[in-house]
Amino acid sequence: MLAYAVKRTVTTVPIMLGVSVLVFLLMQLIPGNAAVAMLGPAAGNPHALAQMERYLGLNRPIAVQYLIWLGHLVHGNLGQSTEYSQPVAGILAQRVHNSLILLAASLLLSIVFGVLIGVVSASRPGSVFDRIAMSACLVLASAPTFWLGLLLLWFFAVHLRVFPEMGMYTLGQHGFFDLIRHLVLPALATAAIPIAVIGRLVRSSMLEVLSQPYVLALRTRGLSTLRVHMHAFRNVLVPTVNIVALQAGFVFGSALYTEVVFNWPGVGLLIYNALLARDLAVVQATVLVISLVFVVFNLAADLVRVAIDPRER
Amino acid sequence: MTETEQLMEAFKAGRISRRAFLGAAAKLGISASLMGSLLAAFPEPGLAKSTGRGGTLVVAMEGEADVLDPHVGVGALTDRVLFAIFEPLIARDLVDPRGRTGKIIPGLVQKVDLSSDHLVYTFHLKHGVKFQDGTPFDAEAVKFNIERQWDQTMVGKKNAPWFYPKAGATRSWVWQPSGLTSIDVVDAHTVRFTLAHPFVEFLNVMTNGGPGSTCIMSPASVKKWGNENVANHPVGTGPFRFVDRVWGSHITLERNPSYWNPARSAKLDQLIFRPIASAASRVLALQSGEVNLVFAPEPNTVAQLKASGYPVSMRENPAIWFISLSPYVKELEDVRVRRAIAMSIDRQSMAKELLKGTVLAAESMQGRTCAAYDPSFRWYPYNPAEGRKLLKEAGYGKGFDLVFEIPTTGSGEIIPVPMAEWIARDLAKIGINVKLRTYEWIAYITHWGRGLKEDPGVGINQMSWGGQSSLWWLNLDFLSTSGFNTRKNRIPGVDALLAEGERTFDDAKRWMICRKIDAINKELVWDIPIVNDLAPNPMAPNVHGFVHTPGWIQDFRTVWVG
Numbered sequence: 001m002l003a004y005a006v007k008r009t010v011t012t013v014p015i016m017l018g019v020s021v022l023v024f025l026l027m028q029l030i031p032g033n034a035a036v037a038m039l040g041p042a043a044g045n046p047h048a049l050a051q052m053e054r055y056l057g058l059n060r061p062i063a064v065q066y067l068i069w070l071g072h073l074v075h076g077n078l079g080q081s082t083e084y085s086q087p088v089a090g091i092l093a094q095r096v097h098n099s100l101i102l103l104a105a106s107l108l109l110s111i112v113f114g115v116l117i118g119v120v121s122a123s124r125p126g127s128v129f130d131r132i133a134m135s136a137c138l139v140l141a142s143a144p145t146f147w148l149g150l151l152l153l154w155f156f157a158v159h160l161r162v163f164p165e166m167g168m169y170t171l172g173q174h175g176f177f178d179l180i181r182h183l184v185l186p187a188l189a190t191a192a193i194p195i196a197v198i199g200r201l202v203r204s205s206m207l208e209v210l211s212q213p214y215v216l217a218l219r220t221r222g223l224s225t226l227r228v229h230m231h232a233f234r235n236v237l238v239p240t241v242n243i244v245a246l247q248a249g250f251v252f253g254s255a256l257y258t259e260v261v262f263n264w265p266g267v268g269l270l271i272y273n274a275l276l277a278r279d280l281a282v283v284q285a286t287v288l289v290i291s292l293v294f295v296v297f298n299l300a301a302d303l304v305r306v307a308i309d310p311r312e313r
Numbered sequence: 314m315t316e317t318e319q320l321m322e323a324f325k326a327g328r329i330s331r332r333a334f335l336g337a338a339a340k341l342g343i344s345a346s347l348m349g350s351l352l353a354a355f356p357e358p359g360l361a362k363s364t365g366r367g368g369t370l371v372v373a374m375e376g377e378a379d380v381l382d383p384h385v386g387v388g389a390l391t392d393r394v395l396f397a398i399f400e401p402l403i404a405r406d407l408v409d410p411r412g413r414t415g416k417i418i419p420g421l422v423q424k425v426d427l428s429s430d431h432l433v434y435t436f437h438l439k440h441g442v443k444f445q446d447g448t449p450f451d452a453e454a455v456k457f458n459i460e461r462q463w464d465q466t467m468v469g470k471k472n473a474p475w476f477y478p479k480a481g482a483t484r485s486w487v488w489q490p491s492g493l494t495s496i497d498v499v500d501a502h503t504v505r506f507t508l509a510h511p512f513v514e515f516l517n518v519m520t521n522g523g524p525g526s527t528c529i530m531s532p533a534s535v536k537k538w539g540n541e542n543v544a545n546h547p548v549g550t551g552p553f554r555f556v557d558r559v560w561g562s563h564i565t566l567e568r569n570p571s572y573w574n575p576a577r578s579a580k581l582d583q584l585i586f587r588p589i590a591s592a593a594s595r596v597l598a599l600q601s602g603e604v605n606l607v608f609a610p611e612p613n614t615v616a617q618l619k620a621s622g623y624p625v626s627m628r629e630n631p632a633i634w635f636i637s638l639s640p641y642v643k644e645l646e647d648v649r650v651r652r653a654i655a656m657s658i659d660r661q662s663m664a665k666e667l668l669k670g671t672v673l674a675a676e677s678m679q680g681r682t683c684a685a686y687d688p689s690f691r692w693y694p695y696n697p698a699e700g701r702k703l704l705k706e707a708g709y710g711k712g713f714d715l716v717f718e719i720p721t722t723g724s725g726e727i728i729p730v731p732m733a734e735w736i737a738r739d740l741a742k743i744g745i746n747v748k749l750r751t752y753e754w755i756a757y758i759t760h761w762g763r764g765l766k767e768d769p770g771v772g773i774n775q776m777s778w779g780g781q782s783s784l785w786w787l788n789l790d791f792l793s794t795s796g797f798n799t800r801k802n803r804i805p806g807v808d809a810l811l812a813e814g815e816r817t818f819d820d821a822k823r824w825m826i827c828r829k830i831d832a833i834n835k836e837l838v839w840d841i842p843i844v845n846d847l848a849p850n851p852m853a854p855n856v857h858g859f860v861h862t863p864g865w866i867q868d869f870r871t872v873w874v875g
Contacts, residue, residue: 030753030756031752031755031756031759031760032755032756032758032759035482036755036758036759036762037755038379038385038387038479038482038483039387039482039483040387040388040724040758042387042483042486042797043758043759043762044761044762044795044796044797044798044799045485045486045489045796045797046796047467047485047489048482048483048485048486049482049762051464051478051481051482051485052478052479052482052483054478055478055479055482080541083379083380084380084560085380085382085541085542085544085545086542086545091560094560095561146591150591150593150594150597153594153597153601154597157597157601158597158600158601161601161602164601164603165594165597165598165601165603166587166589166594166598166603167562167563167587167603168562171371171563171565171585260590260591260594261591261593261594262594263561263562263587263588263589263590263594265559265560265561265562269561269590270561272590273376273377273561273590276753276754276755277755278755
């Protein structure tokens with residue numbers, strides 16, 4: 001197990017390096033750079049543009065720029081943000097922390113509701129609950145996150161006024177319960193699609209397992225429905241773990257909409273602003289962190305799968 | 314005593330009338346804008362008396378403010394924060410609800426003397442002004458600030474050790490054309506600026522925010538935190554002082570209790586700026602009570618907010634949303650085609666129906682709050698039948714295709730894509746088939762900055778801006794060699810008029826020159842003004858004393874909440 005974990009961890013290094021090269025090249029392909037973003041229409045002044053590009057090192061060859069960035073990275077330096085005039089590491093650490101809070105809450109909701117909906121629907125296929133749940137999953141999976149977010153905001157924050165409208169905390173407060181109040185709506189909006197995806201996958205996997213001969217054997221031996229379902233669910237865990245890991249990466253990377261709508265100061269909002277400002281150092285570092293989260297969650301999923309499925313050992 | 318000083322003394326002592334003073338000043342070759350500065354030797358206007366004060370104003374902004382460094386930060390959004398903390402040498406009165414243009418008032422100077430050759434400006438600084446960190450504001454502080462942003466290598470000199478290249482780049486469009494050759498400390502409260510050539514807009518430009526800002530920072534704070542980091546610890550002389558900034562969440566300012574001018578001190582206890590990128594979320598934040606003032610709401614939400622009891626403030630400002638026609642597209646070489654386009658865009662209906670009365674149909678390439686703006690000047694009235702006729706005369710009766718480049722969003726752009734679609738729909742009625750090509754903002758301004766010549770096949774592009782200094786703005790947009798002129802074509806007579814304007818220190822004569830340029834543009838139709846944004850600000854009913862800016866910079870000192 002340990003050897004497997006180490007091997008998988010080592011293979012992430014070239015993946016991350018490849019991602020960084022790709023992002024760096026993609027950033028060169030889109031028109032405009034940090035100097036234009038900082039100057040705005042004043043970039044029309046060639047002297048100003050040249051001076052700014054020189055100061056930011058953007059006049060150097062692309063390969064040199066990349067190697068300088070890589071050199072800094074090796075020394076643990078993620079660079080200086082052109083937009084924030086601050087070291088990227090400091091900005092990113094705070095944002096990753098905020099996004100992980102949102103991710104954890106969304107995942108918790110996704111797993112609990114997704115699995116519950118899937119299992120209950122599979123246990124009574126074609127029932128009223130099954131039909132309503134699957135229709136709701138279809139709607140949730142198709143609903144754009146920003147639209148759902150605005151709807152939740154309008155109903156719960158403006159109409160009912162039971163939850164705050166934006167941010168992580170009320171200004172001047174940093175209490176746990178204040179955080180929870182702010183977390184509910186963005187976590188629900190972010191979890192909507194994963195709940196639907198997990199729910200549908202668990203349902204179909206459960207139905208498949210429940211039609212297996214060994215389940216019939218269990219039933220004929222007089223086991224209660226609950227016990228039969230518990231046996232069946234163990235076999236559904238493997239694909240569930242895989243899809244949860246994929247959804248975790250998806251949620252972390254795609255929380256942009258939620259973060260923009262709810263003004264949640266996480267990596268989604270950070271990368272959105274960084275792209276608009278062509279803040280290369282921040283984009284690079286943020287994409288690396290998102291990739292790292294993907295890799296870590298998939299690694300964790302592999303390890304969990306090995307732990308719960310004897311056939312994988 | 315110089316002639317100017319003698320004149321000032323006579324006026325101050327009441328020996329001559331205001332009319333006589335202005336007439337004598339004009340004979341000395343002093344512009345009205347400079348007269349404004351000279352008059353400013355008297356105390357600045359106080360604020361309108363109001364019964365209330367205090368409270369916390371939470372402002373929802375369209376995005377994150379730039380770095381809080383007044384020599385680097387760019388954009389009206391950032392200026393709202395910067396001009397609360399910092400003050401420039403020369404300012405505009407943006408809290409006079411009746412002033413159309415935002416008249417020039419002293420910022421941190423008492424008065425300015427201008428030499429008879431218009432090359433030497435002597436700034437007499439105010440006494441007793443202190444930065445928010447307690448250090449004194451004096452001539453050395455001014456010199457430090459200018460040298461921080463003025464790239465002296467442009468005039469063959471060595472830069473000061475505190476020169477900041479980022480500031481040098483963003484501010485070069487002021488110091489480069491002004492031809493500044495030296496800045497000298499005469500005494501503790503007197504600074505002398507020497508120019509290489511007369512630059513009629515020197516004082517006007519100094520009132521600008523963004524790339525023209527002469528806001529003064531505490532040199533002690535720059536030395537303590539360094540050029541890159543001082544933006545996280547901004548210290549100025551303004552009516553509010555910095556408390557904290559949490560990136561992505563808020564910027565908190567509080568009233569500066571030791572503000573040097575009690576007659577114009579802030580009424581609020583706290584001023585908080587919250588960046589909320591989504592326009593819909595900004596409006597919801599107002600409705601849920603989380604913020605009490607909103608910038609840039611979607612036009613179609615304004616009427617609904619008004620109906621729900623939220624006051625909405627709107628006012629004319631220098632903004633012009635305009636399109637430029639390419640001189641490098643064959644069909645557009647014919648002036649009849651350009652006129653046909655100009656008279657076939659229904660600006661009035663766009664303002665009323667699409668933008669719900671949050672803009673006015675633009676009539677001129679001068680912003681409505683520019684001194685040279687002529688309210689009687691009218692653009693072509695909407696007349697598609699005449700447009701079709703002109704196209705036919707030009708040999709394009711069957712119409713043609715035209716590419717229109719537009720950003721998807723951007724600073725002051727309102728809702729650019731639906732507006733471009735409106736224009737495309739109007740032009741389709743006369744047979745011009747417009748194909749829209751959209752870009753994200755930074756990609757767009759990169760294209761726009763390179764100019765239409767570098768974008769073969771593109772017939773129309775768009776921009777939304779304007780300047781309060783009439784000639785300066787026209788210089789940027791129309792001078793054939795200007796980096797900000799996307800057409801980069803030489804319009805007959807315009808370059809010469811701009812050069813003449815730069816030598817004309819009589820404001821009235823200079824404004825006539827500006828109006829001539831506007832008339833030439835109407836005749837030849839290279840830029841088409843579409844709308845002037847009224848920049849609606851919905852607010853909570855408990856916000857009082859808000860005076861909508863006639864410029865780009867919002868001044869919050871009159872506001873109180875309760």
